Structures are given as C-alpha cells and as structure tokens.
Amino acid sequence: xxxxxxxxxxxxxxxxxxxxxxxxxxxxxxxxxxxxxxxxxxxxxxxxxxxxxxxxxxxxxxxxxxxxxxxxxxxxxxxxxxxxxxxxxxxxxxxxxxxxxxxxxxxxxxxxxxxxxxxxxxxxxxxxxxxxxxxxxxxxxxxxxxxxxxxxxxxxxxxxxxxxxxxxxxxxxxxxxxxxxxxxxxxxxxxxxxxxxxxxxxxxxxxxxxxxxxxxxxxxxxxxxxxxxxxxxxxxxxxxxxxxxxxxxxxxxxxxxxxxxxxxxxxxxxxxxxxxxxxxxxxxxxxxxxxxxxxxxxx
Amino acid sequence: xxxxxxxxxxxxxxxxxxxxxxxxxxxxxxxxxxxxxxxxxxxxxxxxxxxxxxxxxxxxxxxxxxxxxxxxxxxxxxxxxxxxxxxxxxxxxxxxxxxxxxxxxxxxxxxxxxxxxxxxxxxxxxxxxxxxxxxxxxxxxxxxxxxxxxxxxxxxxxxxxxxxxxxxxxxxxxxxxxxxxxxxxxxxxxxxxxxxxxxxxxxxxxxxxxxxxxxxxxxxxxxxxxxxxxxxxxxxxxxxxxxxxxxxxxxxxxxxxxxxxxxxxxxxxxxxxxxxxxxxxxxxxxxxxxxxxxxxxxxxxxxxxxxxxxxxxxxxxxxxxx
Numbered sequence: 182x183x184x185x186x187x188x189x190x191x192x193x194x195x196x197x198x199x200x201x202x203x204x205x206x207x208x209x210x211x212x213x214x215x216x217x218x219x220x221x222x223x224x225x226x227x228x229x230x231x232x233x234x235x236x237x238x239x240x241x242x243x244x245x246x247x248x249x250x251x252x253x254x255x256x257x258x259x260x261x262x263x264x265x266x267x268x269x270x271x272x273x274x275x276x277x278x279x280x281x282x283x284x285x286x287x288x289x290x291x292x293x294x295x296x297x298x299x300x301x302x303x304x305x306x307x308x309x310x311x312x313x314x315x316x317x318x319x320x321x322x323x324x325x326x327x328x329x330x331x332x333x334x335x336x337x338x339x340x341x342x343x344x345x346x347x348x349x350x351x352x353x354x355x356x357x358x359x360x361x362x363x364x365x366x367x368x369x370x371x372x373x374x375x376x377x378x379x380x381x382x383x384x385x386x387x388x389x390x391x392x393x394x395x396x397x398x399x400x401x402x403x404x405x406x407x408x409x410x411x412x413x414x415x416x417x418x419x420x421x422x423x424x425x426x427x428x429x430x431x432x433x434x435x436x437x438x439x440x441x442x443x444x445x446x447x448x449x450x451x452x453x454x455x456x457x458x459x460x461x462x463x464x465x466x467x468x469x470x471x472x473x474x475x476x477x478x479x480x
Numbered sequence: 481x482x483x484x485x486x487x488x489x490x491x492x493x494x495x496x497x498x499x500x501x502x503x504x505x506x507x508x509x510x511x512x513x514x515x516x517x518x519x520x521x522x523x524x525x526x527x528x529x530x531x532x533x534x535x536x537x538x539x540x541x542x543x544x545x546x547x548x549x550x551x552x553x554x555x556x557x558x559x560x561x562x563x564x565x566x567x568x569x570x571x572x573x574x575x576x577x578x579x580x581x582x583x584x585x586x587x588x589x590x591x592x593x594x595x596x597x598x599x600x601x602x603x604x605x606x607x608x609x610x611x612x613x614x615x616x617x618x619x620x621x622x623x624x625x626x627x628x629x630x631x632x633x634x635x636x637x638x639x640x641x642x643x644x645x646x647x648x649x650x651x652x653x654x655x656x657x658x659x660x661x662x663x664x665x666x667x668x669x670x671x672x673x674x675x676x677x678x679x680x681x682x683x684x685x686x687x688x689x690x691x692x693x694x695x696x697x698x699x700x701x702x703x704x705x706x707x708x709x710x711x712x713x714x715x716x717x718x719x720x721x722x723x724x725x726x727x728x729x730x731x732x733x734x735x736x737x738x739x740x741x742x743x744x745x746x747x748x749x750x751x752x753x754x755x756x757x758x759x760x761x762x763x764x765x766x767x768x769x770x771x772x773x774x775x776x777x778x779x780x781x782x783x784x785x786x787x788x789x790x791x792x793x794x795x796x797x798x799x800x801x802x
C-alpha cells in the first residue's frame with residue numbers, strides 16, 4: 182500500500198480496509214492485541230538467541246547430578262522439569278510451534294470461510310443451499326473428538342491439527358460473510374458493475390470481496406487462538422507431534438510427570454499463561470474490529 | 481407443529497451425514513482395521529474367514545449398507561481390547577458424561593446470564609473493570625489447564641476433593657441411581673464440573689452484558705421507565721428476556737465445543753465418561769470402540785442442538801413462523 186490515495190480512488194473496498202485499519206490503531210485494546218502478536222513473532226524468530234539452554238537436553242548441576250525439579254532461579258529462569266530440562270527454554274521454543282500452527286490455521290479458516298461465504302451469498306439458490314447444509318454438518322461434528330481421532334489414527338503430526346481445524350472451523354466465518362454478501366449484492370455499485378457487463382467472477386472478487394475483507398481478518402484472528410488451543414488439547418491427551426516442543430506438550434509433560442501433586446507451579450503455569458495471551462489477542466482484536474464494523478456498539 | 485417436524489428432519493439429515501463421514505473416516509484410515517484382531521500365526525484362509533465375518537471382503541457400498549443396518553439396531557461391533565459389545569461400553573459411560581456436561585452448562589449459563597445482566601447496570605465501575613477481563617481470560621484459557629490449576633489447588637494442596645475418578649475405589653451401589661445420588665459421586669463431580677463451568681461462563685456473561693447494554697437504550701425500556709416500573713423489574717422482565725435470544729444462539733453454536741471439550745476435562749480428572757473412552761480407544765487403535773464413542777458424542781450433540789432449536793422457536797415465535 183504505497184499510494185493509499187490512489188488505491189482509494191480505484192477501489193471502494195480498499196479504502197474501507199484502510200480506514201478500518203486506522204481506526205483499529207486508535208483502539209487501545211486492538212493495539213494491545215497487535216503488541217501480543219508482535220511479541221509472539223519476535224519470540225519465535227529469535228528463539229535460538231532468547232533461550233538459555235537446549236530445550237530438549239537433560240541438564241546437570243555442578244556436582245554432576247541431574248538438575249531435576251530445580252526451582253526458578255538464576256541458572257534456570259523458570260526452573261527445570263523432573264528430567265532436568267529447562268522450562269524457560271521450552272517456553273521460548275514453544276512459541277515457534279504456536280505461531281506456525283496459529284497462522285497457517287487462521288489463513289486456511291479465513292480463506293475457506295470467505296470463499297464459501299462469497300459463493301453462497303452471491304450465487305444463492307442451490308449453491309447456497311448445498312454449502313450451508315455442508316456448514317450445518319461441519320458444525321454438528323464434535324470438534325475436539327474429530328481432531329483427536331484424525332491425529333490419533335493418522336501420524337501424530339502438527340499439520341493434521343491444522344487440517345482438522347480448517348475442515349471444521351470455516352462455517353462460522355462462512356455464515357457471517359454470506360450474510361454480509363447478501364446485503365452488498367443489492368448495492369448500487371454492484372448493479373452498476375453488472376450493467377457495464379462485468380462477469381460474475383469480476384463482480385465477486387473485485388467489487389464485493391474487498392468489502393468483506395475486514396470480516397475475513399476478524400475471523401482469521403480469532404482462529405489463531407482456536408488453533409493454538411486445539412493443538413494444546415490434542416498434545417495434552419497424548420496425540421501431539423513428539424518431535425516438536427509446544428506449549429501443549431509442556432502441559433502434558435507436566436501432567437503425566439506428577440508436577441501437579443508436587444505443586445510445581447513454575448512448570449505448568451507459564452505455558453497456560455502464554456496460550457491465554459495469544460488467544461486473548463484474537464478476542465481483543467475481534468472486539469476492536471467489531472466496533473469498527475458495527476459502530477452501533479460504540480456508544 | 482411443522483416447525484418441529486422441519487427441525488426433526490434436519491437433525492436426521494445431519495445425523496445421517498455425520499454417520500456417513502464416520503464410516504468413511506474409519507474405513508479410510510491407514511492400516512487394516514482388523515490388525516489387532518488378526519493374529520500373525522493365522523493362515524490366509526483363517527484371515528479371510530474373519531474378514532468375511534466382519535463383512536470386510538465386500539465392496540465398500542455393501543459394507544456401508546451393513547454398517548447402517550447394524551447402527552439402526554444399536555449394533556456397533558465388539559471392542560477389540562475389552563472383548564465386550566461396544567454398545568454396552570459406551571452406554572455405561574454415557575451417564576457420567578451427561579451429568580458432567582449438564583451440571584457444567586447449567587451452572588455456567590445461570591451464573592453467566594445473571595452476572596452479565598447485573599454487570600450491564602454497573603457500567604464504569606470497579607466490578608466491570610475486574611470481572612470483564614477475568615471472564616475474557618477464562619474463555620481464552622485451555623480448559624484442561626483450568627482443571628490442572630483447580631486440581632493442584634483443591635485436591636493436592638488443600639485436599640478438599642478427590643483428585644480423580646467418579647467414585648471412590650471399592651464403593652458398591654445397589655443401582656446406577658444410588659451411585660449418581662451418592663455424596664461420594666458429588667464430591668468427585670465438583671472439580672470437573674467447576675472446571676467446565678469456569679470455562680463456559682465467560683461467553684454468556686460477556687454476551688448478556690453487551691446485549692443488555694444495547695437493549696437498555698431501546699425505546700420500550702424508556703417507555704417502561706416512564707411508566708414508573710422498578711429498575712429491577714425493567715432489567716429482568718423487559719431487558720433480560722430480550723437479551724436472552726443471542727445467548728441461546730451462542731449456547732447452540734457452542735455446544736459442539738462444549739461436548740468436545742469434555743474430552744480433555746475428563747482426561748484431567750480421570751472421569752470415566754465418553755471422552756476419556758474415546759481417547760483411550762484411539763490410543764489403543766480400538767477402532768470399533770473409538771467409532772462407537774464418537775457416534776454417541778455426535779448423537780448427544782445433535783439431540784441437544786435439536787432441543788435448543790425447539791426452545792429457540794418457543795422463545796422467539798418469529799423463528800417458527802416462516
């Protein structure tokens with residue numbers, strides 16, 4: 182977006198997106214959300230520099246003993262696990278997995294939901310009926326059990342979680358976008374485009390789609406949190422990717438290693454708080470965006 | 481009446497679709513579904529016999545027909561590991577899951593709706609500044625993590641509640657009802673139900689609050705004020721009743737997540753319900769049991785959705801007359 186004014190003249194939708202972005206920056210909650218995303222991204226990029234130990238390595242104390250269940254301190258910022266692994270370094274390493282899962286799932290959910298919503302809303306009739314029945318079915322499948330069966334029977338792989346999230350979470354996005362498309366379809370500029378002989382695809386993607394992009398971003402941002410929560414839950418019940426350190430893996434590790442009965446708060450509190458921070462960022466952004474999209478709530 | 485029939489037909493359609501997806505999901509899984517059943521020492525002829533016994537030697541569409549027919553009769557096959565009919569296993573776990581879910585939901589929605597309505601009248605106070613972020617945080621937290629904290633606090637540190645299971649070891653009861661209404665069961669239920677309720681209350685609370693805030697500016701509320709009705713009566717009888725509709729919608733949309741979320745809560749508290757059964761079955765590659773547990777969870781979900789639809793039609797008559 183090098184020349185905003187020119188884009189604005191060219192497309193009404195782009196200007197709406199731009200003004201939405203500007204009013205989001207004026208909302209303190211949305212700024213807080215963006216700050217959390219920025220922190221997560223930086224943590225993931227500089228994970229190797231930020232961590233103090235190898236997160237998978239068994240560490241030893243000066244006297245040669247395994248540094249198991251160490252309390253937080255100078256040597257181990259958040260203490261160690263029962264097998265002598267550094268919790269702080271695991272927490273940092275987990276941010277990579279969270280970012281990866283969150284962003285890919287959010288993009289897939291937003292893309293599928295937007296496409297389905299656009300097609301169903303614009304073409305109506307049988308296309309609409311078929312896609313909305315499909316949405317009903319997707320919503321009737323119990324979400325977490327589905328993800329667990331999929332990642333339990335297929336290989337334990339983070340991508341299976343992303344696929345499952347994408348397969349089941351698009352309907353909410355699709356429904357909202359469909360409703361929005363229904364109201365846009367009757368607008369004068371869409372009529373005008375049709376009169377000039379623009380094809381359906383051109384009207385849909387050039388004239389209608391830009392106007393629903395804020396909604397796409399809104400649902401995408403909420404999906405980031407959902408995907409991270411789902412990955413954590415799947416890891417927690419034991420079907421996570423064993424080759425990756427994630428916050429869900431840390432919680433499962435703590436749970437099965439009796440960290441609870443030992444009262445090792447330093448082990449299972451931080452990963453949960455990290456997850457909350459990222460999920461809340463999605464909520465805050467959605468809240469900010471809601472006020473931009475539905476100004477009625479602003480009063 | 482036709483509204484009820486329409487919703488019923490729709491539910492049956494969705495159930496059929498889910499059952500079909502379930503069939504395909506389990507048939508297309510990698511590996512032979514009889515891998516756990518077929519002994520390597522069996523010769524090829526024996527293996528073929530077992531395959532025939534399960535109908536696995538036939539084309540897919542015939543397998544599908546057999547599967548549907550068996551399902552209609554409540555025949556879900558034998559669990560590979562338990563060597564019991566799947567139906568018996570899942571039906572014995574169903575009450576535990578239903579009780580946990582409904583207790584959690586009831587507490588969460590009762591508290592959430594009342595607290596949300598109350599908060600709407602407390603705009604700009606300290607209570608709002610504390611409760612709204614707290615509700616947001618519990619919604620954002622992993623359910624099982626809330627459970628882990630409650631478990632550490634109330635079971636391991638304070639020792640007030642048992643750390644897992646649904647009944648103390650060795651306890652015997654005359655009937656299922658005696659078991660469910662025992663104090664021992666209630667003590668076991670407390671923490672998992674509280675976990676579920678804590679996780680779920682955020683949505684009704686926040687939604688109720690924001691809808692109430694909107695409605696309290698509406699003309700009919702001003703009218704009620706002019707009529708001199710008491711603020712409490714206006715809040716409850718006029719505003720809250722109308723604000724309930726979005727909450728019911730959200731309730732319906734969230735049911736899937738709620739029932740699914742049970743899986744992790746049941747795992748944290750070793751609660752012998754459907755979710756824990758499913759996790760165990762998947763871990764042991766017990767295909768029939770996993771399929772049966774998944775089927776029953778879906779069935780409960782679809783039935784609850786139907787119930788919510790019917791309640792919605794009753795709450796908002798505009799819905800049922802189109």
